[in-house]
Amino acid sequence: MSELIQLDFFDLAIAVGLMVIAIGLSIWEKIGLELNLAVATGRTILQLVVLGYILDFILALNNILAVLAILAVMLTLAAIVAKNRITNKIPQVLPLVWGSMFLSTAFTLIYTNFLIIQPDRWYQPQYVIPLAGVILGNAMNAAAISGERLVSTINANHAEIETHLSLGATPQQAIKQYQKDSMRAGLIPTINQMMIIGMVTIPGFMSGLIISGVDYDKIPFQAASEAASYQILLMFMVAFSNLLTTILLTKTLSHQFFNSTDQLVR
Secondary structure (H helix, E strand, C coil): CCCCCCCCHHHHHHHHHHHHHHHHHHHHHCCCCHHHHHHHHHHHHHHHHHHHHHHHHHHHHCCHHHHHHHHHHHHHHHHHHHHHHCCCCCCCHHHHHHHHHHHHHHHHHHHHHHHHHCCCCCCCHHHHHHHHHHHHHHHHHHHHHHHHHHHHHHHHCHHHHHHHHHCCCCHHHHCHHHHHHHHHHHHHHHHHHHHHECCCECCHHHHHHHHCCCCCCCCCCHHHHHHHHHHHHHHHHHHHHHHHHHHHHHHHHHHHHECCCCCECC
């Protein structure tokens, strides 16, 4: 097995040069993203450095409470980001996003851990934390896209919805098509990724296993197949959790547009 090439502080400083060039291009083309790029660069460095120390501590501790604590923090941060992308102010939107992502992530991890990976301890941080991170990152985007799509579509079609209600339709019947469209929108990035994965791009998890030193001295093809196997598992986990997240969120979110007498709330 070839040794992993270590990146030292000087290498990372050179890597920052890519962002300096990006900021320069933004200034040159007058795009106006200089501040956003600078802040994003600083946050990326800070957050990943802090994450590295936290993960080192949790992996060494190997304690169920520590694992659950970091999962709760990851879930809450992802839910807040998704909620902020749903531009219109909806009552209880944060709990709805949090609950939808929690249920979908929990079910996916339980299914995967107990039926597929089957680690010695179900909370083994080596598996639970990275898998949960991938699931939550994708579920966050699916929730944001589907939630924003549903809210904007309903707000733009009040007259049509009220017409359906006046003709005897229930609130859920009146907005059923909007819910379906929102679910589809939330799943489009995932389905597109699944269609081209391995053909156009080498996915991040698979690249990470290869770069970090998967043993190429093993039986031919075994090293790459190990990375491919985990990537297949991840893609199926992401697709399922994203679909479940969009279903739960759009169904619960839609109730916020109607009052107790089934009238549309403007």
